[in-house]
Amino acid sequence: MLLKRQFLQLGSLRRFSSFATPKMVKQLRELTGSPLKDCMKALEETSGDIDKSLDYLRKKGLAEAAKRVDRLASQGLVGVLKDDEASKITMIQLACETDFVAKTDNFQTGLREILRTIHSRDDVTATNEHCKDPDFLKELIASTRLVEPLDSGVASQNIEEGLKHIIAKTQENVQLVKVFQMNWNPSEGEVVHAYVHGQTQKGSGMGKIGSLVHLAREDKSPESNSHLQGVSQ
Structure with a gap:
């Protein structure tokens, strides 16, 4: 009898209604990636209105995000973006709770967009002194608009809103948890090379560990830059 009761309880989660039809639930899941039961609940609460359901799920997601901010995030990935033409490099570390999530598309897409956004700014001073300073990071994520919002249902997001998404x-x-950015001057004999260890895939610029080598000639001559590049690599 107990097993039968449990089966009925589980089955009730998938009981479709006139508002939450299979077609509408599928559409909402494709738009949001939200769990099945959340999509069904959203459609029930909004009488089957897709736009209102999207807003419902967005608010629910923000509320859930607020509950998780104090949980330990000790896993994650490092992302590196280097522009040799502009002589500029940016490295960030995005943390999560488990290695499983670090491997997901949602996490890696978010990392790429945040990295691209920070790299596009020319007014970021993210040296060793600032790279993990909480006040610096708090101001950065609040004041920086993502180049493209991670939530397709909104016109604009800052990094903080993107993280909640x-x-x-x-x-x-x-x-x-960390942001580092620097420029170098090849005309004065400087070279920079970045390493990403444990890459998610070859050439992705994302991995478990990131390191950076910055070399410069004492005489500031660019003549042996190719030699320094070889040393740095």
Whole structure:
């Protein structure tokens, strides 16, 4: 009898209604990536209105994100973006709770967009002194608009809102914990090379560990830059 009762309880989660039809639930899941039961609940609460359901799920996701911000985030990935033409490099570390989530598309897409956004700014001073300073990071994520919002249902997002979106998608605490950015001057004999260890895939610029080598000639001559490049690699 107990097993039968449990079966009925589980089955009730998938009981479709006139508002939450299979077709509408599928559409909402494709748009949001939200769990089946959340999509059904949203459609029930909004009498089958897709736009209102999207807003319902967005607010629910933000509320869930707020509950997770204090949870330990000790896993994650490092992302590196280097522009040799502009002599500029940016490295960030995005943390999550488990290695499983770090491997997901939602997490890696978020990392790429946050990295691209920070790299596009020319007014970021993210040296060793600032790279993990909480006040610096708090101001950065609040003041920086993503080049493209991670939530397709909104016109614009800052990094803070983007992080909340990733949290809602992954159901884990996700935090930007380090940012480093620098420019170098090849005309004065400087070279920079970045390493990404344990890459998610070859050439992705994302991996478990990131390191950077910055070399410069004492005489500031660019003549042996190719030799320094070889040393740095």
